[in-house]
Amino acid sequence: MPKKITAVGYSAAMARAEAEPARARFWVGLDVGLRNTAVCVVDADGAVVHQMSMKSDATEIGRYLRKNFKSHVSMIGMETGSLSPHLAAQLRRQGFPVAVLDALQVHRVLSIKRNKTDTNDARGIAEITRSGREYLTEVYVKSSLSFEIRAYLIMRDRLVKQRRETEAMIRGLVRVYGGRIEGGTESPATYRSRAIDQMCLIADRENIDLRPRVLPLLDLCQSFYDEAQRIERELDLLAAANPVCRRFMEIPGVGTITALSFFSAIEDPHRFRHVEDVAAYLGLTPRVYQSGDSLTHGSVSKMGNQMTRTHLVSAATVMLSNTKSFSTLKDWGLRLSKRVGFNKAKVALARKLAIVMLSLWRDGTHFMAKAANVEAHRELMRRQAAV
The missing domain is CATH 3.30.420.40 (ATPase, nucleotide binding domain)
Incomplete structure (x- = not known):
């Protein structure tokens, strides 16, 4: 004391x-x-x-x-x-x-x-x-629930990265002896089968048996995958029990991971004065440099939470390339990609996606595929809330 x-x-x-x-x-x-x-x-x-x-x-x-x-x-x-x-x-x-x-x-x-x-x-x-507090940014401290969700997301992210890095290391070891493990699979069982086939070919050709050294690494990859799947099942349960995340997942391309990541990164939707501010908070707006007559707009600032920004860009990529349902949001992204390229378009769509998700959260509304239906739906939800 x-x-x-x-x-x-x-x-x-x-x-x-x-x-x-x-x-x-x-x-x-x-x-x-x-x-x-x-x-x-x-x-x-x-x-x-x-x-x-x-x-x-x-x-x-x-x-x-x-x-x-x-x-x-x-x-x-x-x-x-x-x-x-x-x-x-x-x-x-x-x-x-x-x-x-x-x-x-x-x-x-x-x-x-x-x-x-x-x-x-x-x-x-x-x-x-x-x-000097008026001149510096005061950080919002989130609740223990948000930190718990973030911990699950970080653990899953690290497990996925470690599995991919280990598989890349095995692919490099096999390549030294002339082997080639084909990619394009997310299943560790398929990857294991392809790796063993290549090691058997190397043993026949070069009389070098890599299996005693590589099989423990393949077992490790399987362990990483199983643990990541367990965490994903728990995240699915958390998202299903959260009404806000359920509304987020109505948006094409937004799944459990993106919904929970955005929810835990923001937590309080009313701490932003304007919904557009969430894009700057997540580092999805361009840097601006102005001095005298020069005014330069650079690439996105990449400030804020990197993991949530990555999840939003991934969701935008899925919306542009893998979803089949029509929406005004997707149509805007496709038209933009023809003009500025896919990479810039997916970041711009991620920015707009963050704004849309925050708007749904604040208004208590659901995602409307057509922008023309948004105001009518918002008015309907207001009337229902007033009853």
């Missing part, structure tokens, strides 16, 4: 707080590390009241603030990071206001310091929390 503070600066600050309780306000900056967190407290004038380092534990930090600063803490600031969601949720549960700031933007502000130390970083975060 932290000891009672006896520093002169702290005593003077608390004396002023006792004399003028209405003006007694303190801002706290936390530079969170895996084991320890640097804490800096500043007053309304930006003067440092106290600095120290303690365990990265919300209970310890909350006890320190309650014991020494009572109810005078105006805001606690911290950067985004792996521990930030947990610490922010626990501190808010204890009644403290917490602002989680974008780490990239905070880094750019703190980089003006000549010496980078945890103490200096905590001081800078406290000062940003006191006077």
Whole structure:
């Protein structure tokens, strides 16, 4: 437990707080590390009241603030990071206001310091929390349900990537000895059969038996596939139980993975002022550089969540190339692809898809294949909600 503070600066600050309780306000900056967190407290004038380092534990930090600063803490600031969601949720549960700031933007502000130390970083975060929050992006901290869904999606994504990388490694090993494993299959059993056939041919031709070395890797690929399938079945159950995700999956090309990915990345559809803002949030809008008379529109920013952006682009690709049902959205994407090319069109369609999905979520409506039917359907849903 932290000891009672006896520093002169702290005593003077608390004396002023006792004399003028209405003006007694303190801002706290936390530079969170895996084991320890640097804490800096500043007053309304930006003067440092106290600095120290303690365990990265919300209970310890909350006890320190309650014991020494009572109810005078105006805001606690911290950067985004792996521990930030947990610490922010626990501190808010204890009644403290917490602002989680974008780490990239905070880094750019703190980089003006000549010496980078945890103490200096905590001081800078406290000062940003006191006077600079209007200029930096405050990050929305999602609920535990969203993090649980994201964890499932990340595990599935890693398993699929590891299986594909292992299969590519086996394909490269066999190719050294003149073998060739044909691609074009998602089934590990089919891939295993083709790999064994090629290894048998190599054993006959070169008198080299690769099976003792490669068969354990094929077993590993099968394990990756089975575990990914298990996670996908659990995700199917989660999506089926979620009415928002069920509406998302009415859109051609949008499946369980894309629906849950978008749902968990946004969580609260009303935190965007305009529905178009979701495209910029997911990094699907072009970068803009303007200086004097020059104005350049570059490629998409690729900011925000990479996995959800990839899922939306995949859904747009499926809509353009694999779906047979007509929709105004698909027709717009096909016309655009003839003008700018398929790759640019699928990204543009992913951007429009994100806007459509957020609109469905906010309005409580269903996907309409024809754009002409949207307003009538929206009005019908409004009347039903008013009854």
